[in-house]
Amino acid sequence: MDLIKLTISEAKKGLKKKEFSARELTENYLERIKKLNPQLNAFITVCEKEALESADHADKLILQGETWEAQPLLGIPFSMKDVYSTKNIRTTAGSKILENYLPPYNASVYQKLIDSGAILLGKTNCDAWGHGSSTENSDFGPTKNPWNLDYVPGGSSGGSAAVLAADMTIFEIGEDTGGSIRLPSAFCATVGLKVTYGRVSRYGAISYASSLDSMGPMGKNVSDVAEILSVIAGSDSHDATSSPRPVEDYSSSLNQDIKGLKIGIPSEFFSKGLNSEIKDAINKALQIFKEKGAEIVDISLPHTEDGIATYYLIASSETSSNLARYDGIRFGNDREYFGQEAKKRIMLGTYALSSGYYDQYYLKAQKVRSLIKNDFEKAFNKCEVILAPVSPIPPFKLGEKIADPLQMYLVDVYTVLINLAGIPSLALPCGFSKAGLPIGMQIIGPQFSEKSLLNVGYQYEQATDWQKMKPEL
Numbered sequence: 458m459d460l461i462k463l464t465i466s467e468a469k470k471g472l473k474k475k476e477f478s479a480r481e482l483t484e485n486y487l488e489r490i491k492k493l494n495p496q497l498n499a500f501i502t503v504c505e506k507e508a509l510e511s512a513d514h515a516d517k518l519i520l521q522g523e524t525w526e527a528q529p530l531l532g533i534p535f536s537m538k539d540v541y542s543t544k545n546i547r548t549t550a551g552s553k554i555l556e557n558y559l560p561p562y563n564a565s566v567y568q569k570l571i572d573s574g575a576i577l578l579g580k581t582n583c584d585a586w587g588h589g590s591s592t593e594n595s596d597f598g599p600t601k602n603p604w605n606l607d608y609v610p611g612g613s614s615g616g617s618a619a620v621l622a623a624d625m626t627i628f629e630i631g632e633d634t635g636g637s638i639r640l641p642s643a644f645c646a647t648v649g650l651k652v653t654y655g656r657v658s659r660y661g662a663i664s665y666a667s668s669l670d671s672m673g674p675m676g677k678n679v680s681d682v683a684e685i686l687s688v689i690a691g692s693d694s695h696d697a698t699s700s701p702r703p704v705e706d707y708s709s710s711l712n713q714d715i716k717g718l719k720i721g722i723p724s725e726f727f728s729k730g731l732n733s734e735i736k737d738a739i740n741k742a743l744q745i746f747k748e749k750g751a752e753i754v755d756i757s758l759p760h761t762e763d764g765i766a767t768y769y770l771i772a773s774s775e776t777s778s779n780l781a782r783y784d785g786i787r788f789g790n791d792r793e794y795f796g797q798e799a800k801k802r803i804m805l806g807t808y809a810l811s812s813g814y815y816d817q818y819y820l821k822a823q824k825v826r827s828l829i830k831n832d833f834e835k836a837f838n839k840c841e842v843i844l845a846p847v848s849p850i851p852p853f854k855l856g857e858k859i860a861d862p863l864q865m866y867l868v869d870v871y872t873v874l875i876n877l878a879g880i881p882s883l884a885l886p887c888g889f890s891k892a893g894l895p896i897g898m899q900i901i902g903p904q905f906s907e908k909s910l911l912n913v914g915y916q917y918e919q920a921t922d923w924q925k926m927k928p929e930l
């Protein structure tokens with residue numbers, strides 16, 4: 458059995474039947490990481506010693522009769538974007554400011570995962586502070602796309618999607634402020650969920666833009682993502698913006714018929730600017746949904762064009778405030794260690810928030826944000842979910858866009874709107890370009906519709922083979 462190819466449920470089955478131990482499973486991944494990380498640069502930190510200790514502990518519990526009902530992820534290795542505080546394990550946010558930072562406490566998401574028995578393999582590469590769409594802004598060097606090493610894996614959680622595609626982990630936790638879970642998922646043919654704002658606690662995750670940041674699961678298929686969400690979702694007394702809504706069992710309802718489901722197609726997303734291979738792949742996906750009895754409805758999101766400007770104003774303003782805490786006095790290196798992109802965003806954000814300009818920029822952006830939110834509310838009167846591309850273009854080459862920030866920002870045109878509206882969106886693979894690079898789509902729903910999005914995604918996944926395809930490495 459090839460242990461590195463397993464999904465969560467397959468790995469659990471093997472552990473239950475004692476076909477292998479948690480230690481064997483973990484060792485296989487650590488070996489795979491050693492072999493591939495020099496080429497891919499997808500992990501910033503690998504915690505081999507801690508991982509093996511946790512694996513031995515899991516094996517002991519399994520021997521003592523501990524069940525997966527009590528600890529749903531017992532013995533399952535995983536990794537996290539390097540923005541989650543992990544006590545005494547280096548946490549950098551992809552920035553040299555935090556090059557040697559050891560957090561004194563755990564992020565709530567991480568605590569929930571280790572409490573459920575999961576084993577942390579390491580922390581994955583990302584654009585510094587989440588600023589970017591390619592991982593080229595990481596101070597630790599870019600991650601390469603496992604499907605073609607000349608291409609970017611998307612960003613900012615590029616390391617997260619790369620380690621999944623390359624079978625260097627079983628599951629991942631990413632972070633999405635304006636597309637950072639969904640774009641890498643699309644560029645690497647993996648599955649990622651941007652949750653409703655507040656569904657998962659932000660406590661202990663290094664903030665990029667606090668009103669937009671969403672913590673979410675990434676996996677090799679939809680049912681794994683559902684299973685992880687059931688563990689990490691929920692209210693948290695440490696995060697006042699986390700929702701008190703009860704957590705649903707996201708795995709139990711993945712087989713609901715979608716006959717009569719109304720799928721909205723936003724005309725603005727399919728106009729000029731969308732790559733024709735992506736358009737074709739989404740049309741083929743639509744065909745599959747139609748065969749399953751779904752109804753296609755035309756909808757309009759009239760403020761789509763304002764998304765990028767609105768998002769980059771709000772995100773820069775909030776990040777300029779969040780990054781003020783790195784003053785080089787309490788922890789971390791001096792501010793001169795900030796990279797170019799962070800400095801640019803701090804300046805832009807400070808400008809937009811300064812008196813005299815606040816009304817003109819920040820306040821205006823907030824008003825447009827309300828209009829964008831209203832667009833979605835109106836659309837959801839006509840349909841239950843919205844089907845859309847994740848990115849207007851397929852994965853691009855390393856170095857291709859880094860010198861032209863506007864071109865880089867435009868890649869986020871279809872993803873940022875979802876964060877501005879605070880709603881959930883599931884990204885999953887829907888094809889490959891002629892050049893052999895992945896194409897992804899997103900299924901967007903109203904607030905707290907995660908359960909239904911996962912079901913719709915699962916229905917599609919069952920009808921296709923994309924998740925079975927693997928890069929040659």
Ligand code: GLN
Binds near residue numbers: 587634
């Ligand atoms: N690419 C977007 C940005 O640079 C989104 C990043 C994110 O979601 N963390 O802001």
